[in-house]
Amino acid sequence: MSDALKELIYKIADDQFILGHRNSEWTGFGPMLEEDIAFSSMAQDKIGHSFALYTMLRELGEQDPDTVAFTRNANQFHNCIFVELPNGEYDFSLVRHFLFDTAEALRFEMLLNSSYEPLALLAKKIRGELRYHTIHANTFLKKLGSGTEESISRLQKSLDYSLPYAMGMFEPSPYESELISEGIFGGEEKLREQWTKKLRK
Amino acid sequence: MDKKVEEIIKQTQLQLTDLKLQKPVFGGRSGKHSEHLQPLLDEMSEVFRSDPSAEW
Numbered sequence: 001m002s003d004a005l006k007e008l009i010y011k012i013a014d015d016q017f018i019l020g021h022r023n024s025e026w027t028g029f030g031p032m033l034e035e036d037i038a039f040s041s042m043a044q045d046k047i048g049h050s051f052a053l054y055t056m057l058r059e060l061g062e063q064d065p066d067t068v069a070f071t072r073n074a075n076q077f078h079n080c081i082f083v084e085l086p087n088g089e090y091d092f093s094l095v096r097h098f099l100f101d102t103a104e105a106l107r108f109e110m111l112l113n114s115s116y117e118p119l120a121l122l123a124k125k126i127r128g129e130l131r132y133h134t135i136h137a138n139t140f141l142k143k144l145g146s147g148t149e150e151s152i153s154r155l156q157k158s159l160d161y162s163l164p165y166a167m168g169m170f171e172p173s174p175y176e177s178e179l180i181s182e183g184i185f186g187g188e189e190k191l192r193e194q195w196t197k198k199l200r201k
Numbered sequence: 202m203d204k205k206v207e208e209i210i211k212q213t214q215l216q217l218t219d220l221k222l223q224k225p226v227f228g229g230r231s232g233k234h235s236e237h238l239q240p241l242l243d244e245m246s247e248v249f250r251s252d253p254s255a256e257w
Contacts, residue, residue, distance in 0.1 A: 011230055018238070021245055070249035074239040075232040082226070084238040102206050138209045145213025152214045159215055167225035196220055198206040 004175030005116060006060055007078065008185055011173070012107065013053035014079035017069060019100060020046030022087055031090050038136055039093075045129045049122075056118050082165035091154040092162070094144065098137040099166040103195045105130040110191060115183035170195070 023043035030036030054065035062068060082100060087093045108130055111123040144151040170192035179185045210217055228234065 018241070021241065066249060067253075070246035071253070072242075074234045074242060077232060077234065077238060077242070078230050079234075079238075080229040081235050082229075084229070084235060084241060086237055098206070098209075141209055141215075142212050145210070145215045155213075156215050160218060163218065163220065164223045165226045167220065167223050168227050168229065171225065171227040171230040173230060195206070 002060060004173075004178040004182070005184060006057060006062065007173050007175055008179060009053050009057055009060075009119070011078040011080075013050045013057070014077050015083050015100075015104070015169075016046045016053065017050035018077070018079045019083040019096075020044075020050060022083065022085075022093075023097075025087055026093065035090075035140075042097075042133055042136070045126075045133070049126055049129075052122055052126075056122070059118070080165075080169045080171065082162070082168055085165065089154070089158075091144075091151075092158040094137070094140055095155060095158040095162050096166075097133075098141050099162055100169065101130070101133045101137050102198060103166075103169050103191065105134050106194050106198070107191055110186045110194075113183075114185060119184070167192075 020043045023039045026039035108123040114120040170188040172188045180187045
């Protein structure tokens, strides 16, 4: 049970930690001040979430959060490849933000019912922040996805490029059946279905 | 999460290609990453690694 739980927490934490850092790279470079602030603020939220999760891992016998965050090498990280890709142009960052944060909000929505109480409590606590992130993504995707010919074709190109990486967010863990039967997490397959449904309703 | 992704995409002029045709990029969950992760980690941990025992 413990290995399954740790693997689950590690991958969620690492996703937040790495994408949080990518978001922070927009600080001072955003296409407009408002977006600069938004990405910086979401970066803080995400790194805050990763800290909460690394602290949870500490309770499960892992090393302290700083050691876990700063001394592992790439092959010890469990984040999906999608979040580590360089920011590229703003269009890619926006599309990734939209596709990732939708999945992340759904993941934590599922975790509201987790039998592992600390995860359920965290999911409840950060609900508002995740909601703000998806509202932000939706607003800008709508704005630019129906803007000019250039903004539409740029976003389309980034969307096409992103989808295989986005599907990689749902890579099954070796512990799926255990997590599901223990009621810890509903599983990647279920998460992917919900996310897809949101894409293709 | 009130607004579903498809609904959002429908309100734009973007097209969503068939997800069944996508080949997922797996590997990250088991530590197999792209060449972009290690340089990012090196940058992120530079201060910490300069003196891991420092008290802040």
